[in-house]
Amino acid sequence: MKIKKIVSGMACMVTLAACNLDYHEYANYGKDYIDESYENVIGMITNVYSILDYDFGQTYKGGMLASACDEAEYAYTNNDICDFVNGSWSPANPMSNIWTSSYKAIQICNQYLAEFQGLTFDELKLNDDYRAQMFRYTNSFKEARFLRAYFYFNLVRAYGDVPYFTEMVTTDQVNSLTRTPAQEIFNAIIAECDKLSTELPADYTKLGLDGIAPAENGRVTCYAALALKARAALYAASPLFNPENNKDLWRRAAEANKEVIETCTANGFKLSKYSELWGPNNWSNNEMIFVRRYNGNISTLEEYNFPMGVPGGNSGNCPTQNMVDAYEMKATGKMWNETGSGYDASNPYVGRDPRFDMTIVKNGDTKWPSKNTNPIETFYGGLNAEPLSGATPTGYYLKKYLDSAIDLSANSTTKTSRHSWITYRLGEFYLNYAEAIFQYTGSADNAGEFGMTACEAVNIIRNRTDVKMPEFPTGLSADAFWNKYQNERMVELAFEGHRFYDLRRWKDGDKLKSIIEMKLTKNEDGTITYKRNVVNRVWNDKMYLFPIPQSERMKNPNLSQNAGW
Structure with a gap:
């Protein structure tokens, strides 16, 4: 496994304009060197943001x-x-490179959480922005926990059971690890994100701290934590990972995705025009929960x-x-x-x-x-x-x-x-919810205890101002709804990196x-x-x-x- 203890120091610094974060490249310096500088310490987690995935053809020489x-x-x-x-x-x-890049990011996060907490940076105390800098530092440990959960999701989505660890490990320890069952990892991701949804800020620009805005608008929020939790719950309930079709997993997925919808819409998120989901300024679109903003x-x-x-x-x-x-x-x-x-x-x-x-x-x-x-x-x-x-x-x-x-x-x-990759947007979670509530209740018209049916959730998507497609009718058979739902998901999320994994988690490989x-x-x-x-x-x-x-x-x-x- 290509995981090494991250021995760090600031070799150079460039601007990660894509996330409005400072990105530091680290190599061949010890922990004591990192401790000497606030920028060196905070730069470790900023570095992890640069490992976040996007699908603009960079991995496969143009191929998506x-x-x-x-x-x-x-x-x-x-x-x-x-x-x-x-x-x-x-x-x-x-x-x-999912295996290598994800474990690299995870090990950085593990080291950061283990070795860099409790610092006070006394040399900064007389600076006007000391409170803002210390907020950024203390918040970075919550970001590290989110990012670790994010990369574990990418691993389990691709490989199923994978080695799972939340402590620093040596090379020898790494090379003796065994694979942890996928459901255990999904459960850990969901539990972590549930905590983070109450700990991470909702809006970095409204913290009342001079020096925070706009430099933090590429960092993860409580809404991103809810989104990762909900997507993980959907995958955990899907046939690839839930062959027994445990209805409790579908119920959990419906609940988690409904929470994203309700929390986000209550706080100003809304479906945009479909044509505005991409373009140079899509990162600021009110539908976006989290985007991976490309460097430059x-x-x-x-x-x-x-x-x-x-x-x-x-x-x-x-x-x-x-x-x-x-x-x-x-x-x-x-x-x-x-x-x-x-x-x-x-x-x-x-x-x-x-x-x-x-x-x-x-x-x-x-x-x-x-x-x-x-x-x-x-x-x-x-x-x-x-x-x-x-x-x-x-x-x-x-x-x-x-x-x-x-x-x-x-x-x-x-x-x-400017190009920004959509990691989480509100539209996805209406579709996720529709799938989960349908699989939980067995009907497109039964909302169970959740108050919104699968048909109603899909129809919200189809009612975008620049789409206005006819609604799914009530009374569809289970097979008819499922076929229409899969088709709607293919259309709505086209070229956003979902279809490749959707067909796998549904075990619909024959379509490939x-x-x-x-x-x-x-x-x-x-x-x-x-x-x-x-x-x-x-x-x-x-x-x-x-x-x-x-x-x-x-x-x-x-x-x-x-x-x-």
């Missing part, structure tokens, strides 16, 4: 997890992300995903026809292939759920990106289509999360912008055995012919959980491997 499930297909088959679906995934090719202005997401044929565009994560099919018809609320839906095969994109146009670039779209003067052409031989190398294989390009104002042409002065591309041909009369093309992928039930990296098992013989790997 969407391209490892049925949301997207990566345009280049030799990209690292393709190893999830082409049979190359293995303990020797574990495909993820970037354009890598646009470079990876702008259409081939657009200046600077290299294609990348191309939405599948599976993803497109998930968008219902606006007028009827029915799927494209349902009787009476209103779908027109000759104009397949007309009249769809408004979230479709906000998420996906299709043939004929104009002003994408905004400086592009040519309509997008994804029919064979078109400006942005095959046979161009790297052109979309699916007939679509990604729009969500990308900044249309970025211009990658040679003479542009607008080449970068193939994807559908749409091949467009332009006819002589100008009309378009649409042809579906099925692409098979490799799926095996062992892939519900990640393989423990072989390198870790070679160092620790007590680490058993996940089944099938």
